[in-house]
Amino acid sequence: MKKYNSIFNYIFIIVSALFITGCVHDDKYNEPDLENYQCRTADYYTKPENNFQKWSLADLKAKPQNVTITEKAYIEGYVSSTDESGNIYKTLYIQDAPVNPTEGLTVSLDMVSTYTRFPQGSKVYIEVKDLAISTYGGVKQLGMITPAGTRILEKEVPNHIFRDCNIRANIVPKVLTMTEMMTANDNLIGCLIQVNNVEFDGRALCTTFAPNGQTVDKTIGEGWDAANKRYLKTAIVRNSGYASFANQTIPAGKGTFLGIYSKYNSAYQLYINKVSDLNMEGDKDGDGIDEHFPRLDGQTKNPCNFSETGLTAKSVADIKQLAAGLAPNGLVQITGDFYVRAQITANDETGNLFKYLYVEDATGGIRVNINRADLFLENRFKVGKDLNIKLKGLYIRNVSGELQIGSNDSSSAVAYRIKDEEIYKYLFDNNTLAKSVVATERTISQLSSGDVGRWIKIKDLEFIDGDLGKTYADGTATSNRTLKDCTGNTVTLRTSGRAIFGLKAASTIEVAGGRGDIYAIVSIFNNTYQLWIPQLNNIVFTNPRCDGSVYNPLATIYSDEFANGGFSADWTVKNVLGPQVWTTSNQGNGTNYYAVMNGFVGSSNANEDWLISKSVSLAGKTKAIVNFTTDVRYAGNALQVYATENYTGDPATTTWVQLPATLDTNTAAFGDWVSSGNVDLAAFLGKNVRIAFKYTSTTSASATWEIDDFKIKAQ
Structure with a gap:
């Protein structure tokens, strides 16, 4: 099947929203009950009979990566993080001292609610035998090599991490400037740090920390360049939509920020433990004045508070x-x-x-x-x-x-x-609840300039006969389809090929074949009225057409989604030139496979390779089309699509008819799958037809072409 990873993420957001409330969390947590949790003391590790080596955090991070540790050694540190708010996930951060640390460490765990065993400030001992150091996103982390990744399995945590029975310290954040954060201080990654006199930038103002279920980046700034209206230094704040404070509005003033110091690749970032760690807004001394204004950018008061006064x-x-x-x-x-x-x-x-x-x-x-x-x-x-x-x-x-x-x-x-x-x-x-949107009812002939921008309803419309069987959009382009009423008046429906309706792109969904009502926004382009639908369910065409007929969409008579990997006997792979051949892959798509051809291996190679379908009978058919999706990356020749009624076994001696399919043109990125549209096979009605994809590349340019969702439909 065609992959739209962003859509599955979107579904995940919606499902998650059912479980995540929009209430404000006050960050006042109950202390975890540690009475029944295992603990140890320092003398356990210093007893000669236990035979432990003590390593510093720096010693540990210097060990070979992705190699299971065999020495009986331990490290000790103080927990700098807490995952009680949910902003930190399956990670325990520690530092080598509660005050003025010199080293921090990221510990990757396959468990949540670590605060119940290892609250912030706890001194912990970690026995590192059978664990391993690896690097993720440029950060060295301690974990365990398993088929599922490099996290310490939850069942293994009690065998490796122990809280000190007696010691729980107050973690004093290490004060850093942003300049210091972005220089040679990677040794402090994992430590709790404090940055003074900072503020969230204008893009973050009046927004929440994160939408439900989404992890997003916000930016804090230090210093202000008034001439160029920009911050002299900025840093990323990484926020989870599952955090208890996700739906709180970001503080609008300037002040002190406390967070866990981390990075991803070259981008340094901070994680909030709890919102109460931020001192960037509010009247702290009760004198009626918010001491966190003016901001560095000149704002003298909270800009998120709307007032009608003077307006x-x-x-x-x-x-x-x-x-x-x-x-x-x-x-x-x-x-x-x-x-x-x-x-x-x-x-x-x-x-x-x-x-x-x-x-x-x-x-x-x-x-x-x-x-x-x-x-x-x-x-x-x-x-x-x-x-x-x-x-x-x-x-x-x-x-x-x-x-x-x-x-x-x-x-x-x-x-x-x-x-x-x-x-x-x-x-x-406006801080009021959303209300139902009431559509203004119109007919096509009633549309006027006063309706432009309105949400309207038009009853008893259908797509014109010429649009039946088409998809709502062609490829990624914004496309026109025509709606008419039963007296022949027409209006244009505009749809973006990048629109995703439910699980599918607009370019893969056939227009509704019945008659009914549409809810839409009215726009105008050079005196021509146009309709836009925000959702596919804004079109409810379930009645027979104006002439009383019931439209039956073309039936799929052959399809292949390459779902299991490899080519079945239905496909012929012909290598004419070059060392590479058509194959299938699921890279970046889990278990979903697709056909792929790439002439680049170390360098670009000259190739000519054909992928040819089985023969499909169109005998007795009065209409037939072929439809598929493509994705391209990197510069190179365009894919060519052909059909034939008499394949000889040799592409060179076969008579081919080139098909005018719409293909992906975005060579800059993978993932933007484009529908071919319904490519007419009228020339092959009553015959057997094969569809072929011809790939060519040169020594100077070799694109990667991917094909999926292959279908032949007919009636």
């Missing part, structure tokens, strides 16, 4: 009136101290809308362009929520007839969207 309320219709007469692609800045409160009617949850959402009030709807992906993960951007928008400083732009809110930045990186780092200045959660 004049405007409606969506008022906003559009500010741009009355604006020429296409023209811009006008909003200079008044205005705000609008409107309900979010559509967001980017499926990717059919990208980096924008629509809002609507009683007077109309409008698009808001925002330079941030996955807006739907943020609570303030959920469909049905009321959003407060401060308008001063924003721009209204006429985009081919549609008025939209955004910025004046035309760079490709921003594309007239509100800048990521400035979202907090303009868009505010």
Whole structure:
């Protein structure tokens, strides 16, 4: 099957959200009951009869990697971390002293809730025989070599890690500047450190630590370059969506940050043990003043607290009136101290809308362009929520007839969207529960300029006959399909090929063949009305078509998803030139296999290789198509797709017909599988047909081509 790993991650988020509450955690934990947990004292390891060697953390990290330790040795340290909040997962961090440590260590464990056995500050002894040092993401860690990875198995933890029966220290964070964090201090990875006079950057302001089930990076900054409006030093803060504090809003002031020091490859990062370790917001001395402002970037108060004071309320219709007469692609800045409160009617949850959402009030709807992906993960951007928008400083732009809110930045990186780092200045959660979005009912002939931006419902529509059998989009492109009512009026449906509806890409889902109702956003392009659906279930076409007929989609008469690896007898592999041949792989996709051809081994090689399907009968068929998906990486010749009714056994002597299939064109990355579309096989009706994929490469360029989800459909 075609792989959309991001979709499975998304499903995981939704399932997880059922178990993770949105309440605020106060970080006041009960002390774990350690009475029945095993412990030891230092003299156990110093007794001659026990025959232990003592290694320092530095000694241990200097040992050969990925080699099981055979010496009877132990290390000791103090637990610097706690996983009670859930932000740290299956990892125990220790340091060699509770104050001014010189070495830290990452211990990888296949267990959770380690705080119940090894609370922060506990002195621990780790017997390292049968364990091993390995490196993950540039960090040396202690674990155990197992078929499942390099974590110490949960059942083995009691055999290796022991808490001191008497000693539990107060871990005093080691103070580092960000400059010190990013220099030769890798020996301190795993230690609890403190960074002073820092703040979360503008992109993090007014957001939560992490969306449910998602691990995300936020950024803290130190020092401020006023001339260039940037921090002199920054560091990554890694937050888990499973942390008890994930749904809390990030502190908006400047102050002191405590966290576990780590890194991933070359990027240094920090993990929060608990939110109470952050002293970056709030009136700490009770005098009514938040001492954490002004911020380094000049903000004098918490920017996330929306107030109507000094602002004049405007409606969506008022906003559009500010741009009355604006020429296409023209811009006008909003200079008044205005705000609008409107309900979010559509967001980017499926990717059919990208980096924008629509809002609507009683007077109309409008698009808001925002330079941030996955807006739907943020609570303030959920469909049905009321959003407060401060308008001063924003721009209204006429985009081919549609008025939209955004910025004046035309760079490709921003594309007239509100800048990521400035979202907090303009868009505010109204802090009320989401309400049902009510669609305005229209017919095609009733659509007017006042409906542009609105969430509407149109009843009794169907796709035109020419679109039946097509998918909602072609490849990754944004495609047009045509809807009509029973009197012949038509309107365009626009769908992005990058949209994911449920488990499938829009480019793999055939348009609905019946008649029914559609819920959609109205847009306009050069005087032509267009509809956009945020979800596939916004189309409910379950009734017979206008002429009373029931459309039956083409049946699959042959398919192969290469699911088990290897080619069955249905496929012929022909090597004409070069040492490489077609094969199957599941790299990066677990148990899901696909066909792959790559002419690069050490260097590019000249190749010509064919992958040819079995003969499939189209006898008695009146319509037939072939459909498959492709993925390409690296520069090289395009894959060629052919069909034949009379394969001779030799590609060179066979008469081939080249097929106009849509192929992936993104050579920069794997994973963006593209549907071929329904490639017509009308020339082979009543005959036997074989489909062939021809791969070629040269000594200067050899792309990697992958094929999956091969289907021939007919009726």
